[in-house]
Amino acid sequence: xxxxxxxxxxxxxxxxxxxxxxxxxxxxxxxxxxxxxxxxxxxxxxxxxxxxxxxxxxxxxxxxxxxxxxxxxxxxxxxxxxxxxxxxxxxxxxxxxxxxxxxxxxxxxxxxxxxxxxxxxxxxxxxxxxxxxxxxxxxxxxxxxxxxxxxxxxxxxxxxxxxxxxxxxxxxxxxxxxxxxxxxxxxxxxxxxxxxxxxxxxxxxxxxxxxxxxxxxxxxxxxxxxxxxxxxxxxxxxxxxxxxxxxxxxxxxxxxxxxxxxxxxxxxxxxxxxxxxxxxxxxxxxxxxxxxxxxxxxxxxxxxxxxxxxxxxxxxxxxxxxxxxxxxxxxxxxxxxxxxxxxxxxxxxxxxxxxxxxxxxxxxxxxxxxxxxxxxxxxxxxxxxxxxxxxxxxxxxxxxxxxxxxxxxxxxxxxxxxxxxxxxxxxxxxxxxxxxxxxxxxxxxxxxxxxxxxxxxxxxxxxxxxxxxxxxxxxxxx
Ligand code: N01
Numbered sequence: 001x002x003x004x005x006x007x008x009x010x011x012x013x014x015x016x017x018x019x020x021x022x023x024x025x026x027x028x029x030x031x032x033x034x035x036x037x038x039x040x041x042x043x044x045x046x047x048x049x050x051x052x053x054x055x056x057x058x059x060x061x062x063x064x065x066x067x068x069x070x071x072x073x074x075x076x077x078x079x080x081x082x083x084x085x086x087x088x089x090x091x092x093x094x095x096x097x098x099x100x101x102x103x104x105x106x107x108x109x110x111x112x113x114x115x116x117x118x119x120x121x122x123x124x125x126x127x128x129x130x131x132x133x134x135x136x137x138x139x140x141x142x143x144x145x146x147x148x149x150x151x152x153x154x155x156x157x158x159x160x161x162x163x164x165x166x167x168x169x170x171x172x173x174x175x176x177x178x179x180x181x182x183x184x185x186x187x188x189x190x191x192x193x194x195x196x197x198x199x200x201x202x203x204x205x206x207x208x209x210x211x212x213x214x215x216x217x218x219x220x221x222x223x224x225x226x227x228x229x230x231x232x233x234x235x236x237x238x239x240x241x242x243x244x245x246x247x248x249x250x251x252x253x254x255x256x257x258x259x260x261x262x263x264x265x266x267x268x269x270x271x272x273x274x275x276x277x278x279x280x281x282x283x284x285x286x287x288x289x290x291x292x293x294x295x296x297x298x299x300x301x302x303x304x305x306x307x308x309x310x311x312x313x314x315x316x317x318x319x320x321x322x323x324x325x326x327x328x329x330x331x332x333x334x335x336x337x338x339x340x341x342x343x344x345x346x347x348x349x350x351x352x353x354x355x356x357x358x359x360x361x362x363x364x365x366x367x368x369x370x371x372x373x374x375x376x377x378x379x380x381x382x383x384x385x386x387x388x389x390x391x392x393x394x395x396x397x398x399x400x401x402x403x404x405x406x407x408x409x410x411x412x413x414x415x416x417x418x419x420x421x422x423x424x425x426x427x428x429x430x431x432x433x434x435x436x437x438x439x440x441x442x443x444x445x446x447x448x449x450x451x452x453x454x455x456x457x458x459x460x461x462x463x464x465x466x467x468x469x470x471x472x473x474x475x476x477x478x
Pocket of ligand 1: 049050051052132138139153170171172173174175176178194195196283306330331332333443445
């Protein structure tokens with residue numbers, strides 16, 4: 001029986017474990033944390049929710065008729081993944097609290113080592129380590145001198161009281177927008193330190209009635225019809241818009257964001273909230289509450305650049321000291337890490353860190369030339385954006401299982417993308433990037449060091465088509 005190691009027990013790792021098991025491949029899952037859920041375990045900040053429709057953000061073999069509203073709370077999503085992992089027998093396969101530090105390909109197998117010294121060999125490795133995983137903690141001068149509590153949004157300290165406190169939030173991405181909405185009411189004062197204004201799309205979080213939930217329980221076809229509708233609305237609107245700024249879909253998207261901004265009553269505040277780049281160049285903030293929250297009497301938008309952190313609070317370039325009790329770094333993530341810092345050494349000592357020295361690449365986001373039987377879920381250049389990464393991972397695991405099937409049936413022992421396929425994919429991807437909104441004059445986590453979008457730059461349909469069946473001529477087998 002073939003054996004596989006899955007790295008990470010978040011949404012994609014749970015999926016991989018289930019599908020490997022169903023395909024007759026024995027697998028162990030390695031998880032450095034103490035529970036499943038990945039990003040939904042790590043991000044527990046007040047107000048956390050998924051701005052992708054909850055029903056679409058589920059595995060197609062484990063739908064959940066119980067969602068309370070269009071977009072689910074973080075804790076409910078985490079509970080969903082915990083349930084699925086338990087129901088499908090994944091929990092027993094997981095080695096918790098042990099980080100994989102080394103993967104070395106030797107004599108046709110992957111040798112794995114963990115931080116605790118555990119060792120094991122596998123035929124196949126699937127990296128399901130997530131994208132938004134390693135917090136980006138900017139090096140603010142004086143941050144160590146701050147007398148209050150300071151933490152990153154993905155490392156929330158629930159022991160720190162917030163009610164009646166002066167709270168500062170640095171950054172104004174999707175995380176900060178949710179935080180501001182959740183905290184402004186209870187805070188004495190809430191400062192939002194904005195370096196670059198964001199476009200905000202309104203989306204009401206419509207609740208599902210008990211009747212609707214009863215219907216979804218009784219009639220899975222009705223639930224599937226709803227998911228098809230949610231999916232096509234996003235794919236025909238947002239996903240089509242961002243890859244072509246001259247499209248009618250893009251103009252429609254632009255209009256909604258501009259109309260939303262126009263609802264900010266105070267002209268001076270509106271001016272400061274107005275981005276100087278195109279709608280959706282950065283990932284859209286989806287929120288029907290953010291503009292109200294930032295206009296709340298407790299809220300202050302601070303746009304003077306941060307000069308340093310002092311014991312009492314934040315000193316900005318205009319000379320003002322903003323006294324704070326709590327400082328939250330909603331400053332995003334290092335998005336080019338993927339499986340790293342785990343060392344991955346392929347045949348002949350090829351080091352993944354060297355191959356990715358200029359930035360992470362993978363053929364169709366799943367296979368790296370020179371690294372046989374090593375696959376990634378939601379890897380480099382994978383589709384990201386305001387749509388379901390669960391669905392993306394599902395397409396990818398089915399593709400990977402097709403590649404693995406050739407090993408299982410003895411057609412070959414090893415498989416990896418050819419260097420030529422990787423090169424061609426990357427060239428086409430960079431060419432397609434030129435038409436996307438992400439390169440129209442803003443900085444964002446979508447762009448790599450060279451300013452090229454690190455994500456899937458083609459249509460979502462193309463992703464679905466490419467992921468349907470491997471083109472075997474793009475693979476080297478032995
Ligand atoms: O992080 P971000 P995020 N000084 O990278 C600022 C997903 N997500 O955690 O724009 C001052 O978007 C930075 O400023 P600037 C979603 O995919 C999903 O909010 O670079 N400011 C920016 O404002 C999202 O896109 C949900 O000028 C600094 C902010 O920090 C992704 O996570 C909810 C700074 C970082 O914004 C990341 O979102 C939440 C510095 N030195 C998140 N460094 C869903 O609902 C950085 N900033 C699915």
